[in-house]
Amino acid sequence: MKHQLISIAFYNVENLFDTINAAHTLDQDFTPKGEKKWSPYRYNLKIQKLGKAISKIGQNKSTLPPALIGLAEVENKTVLEALIHSDALTHLPYDYIHYDSPDERGIDVALLYNKDLFKPLESEAIPILIYDAENIRDYTRDILFVKGKLNGKLVNIFVNHWPSRRLGTGETRLKRIFLAKQVHKKIEDLKSPNSNIIVMGDFNDNPTNESVQNHLAIKGIQNPMLKLYKQGLGSSKFYGEWMLFDQILLSSSFFESKCLSFVKAYIYNETFLTDPKRKKKKEPFRTYTGKYYQGGFSDHFPVYVLLKTKN
Secondary structure, rough: EEEEEEEEEEEEEEEEOOOOOOOOOOOOOOOOOOOOOOHHHHHHHHHHHHHHHHHHHOOOOOOOOOOEEEEEEEOOOOHHHHOOOOOOOOOOOOOEEOOOOOOOOOOEEEEEOOOOEEEEEEEEEEEEEEEOOOOOOOOOEEEEEEEEEOEEEEEEEEEEOOOOOOOOHHHHHHHHHHHHHHHHHHHOOOOOOOEOOOOOOOOOOOOOHHHHHHHOOOOOEOOOOOOOHOOOOOOEEEEOOOEEOOOEEOOHHHOOOOOEEEEEEEOOHHHHHHHOOHHHOEEEEEEOOEEEEOOOOOOOOOOEEEEEEEE
């Protein structure tokens, strides 16, 4: 029986907003008259750039475009429709799963999937109830859960975007630990030790941080991105240091099965995704630095894992 290689990716696409000021979210900066001067031209250019990047993930490793792509920082279905109909993706059989979350800025997670390789069976948004020291709720992103068949095999997918470090690592550490525990509770609720589980996201923590290492990569969940991080590699720069906040973790079944088996993990940091400025060389080519428009793709590189399947 022949084998084929397929890729599963995650990409924080850095503030993929449309240009319309939504009534109940803090997105006014991303409008033509807002601080970012987010014009239809800039929006459409970003859509085309992201479509190109997604279409090429794993291209030199697999003959197929990614089967699954988890996304962070997408505003709504409008931007997802535009993305799957961008020049580079419109001929590919992509669809998406998305729920609006209560995030104050209006940014959500989503899952793009290749309809030839993945058949969704059920999905839900898992709400996160976090409160600060004054018992005020922190309206963060929901976790997206999707169950479906990947190349005929049942898989369970969790797409995450955990609270950022904007208020300081110490201030927000416990929030990310709480989310890690929430994900594991949902995994245990599946009540099947042989479940194929994929946990992907921007965790705003590295593979060695407590939330990921002690509360997520446990009880049959393995982190193939840990090796990359220990090699000094990262998917984004945070205060001048490489960070690997973007990760894809897999259940042990992917390391034991011959039908859907892990091959290798990668950071997709091809030259066209890097900043052309000499001082920023090899860093992700951002769309904005603060309020200043750069015209790039995102402040994160995509990450992906390669799986071997029976054809």
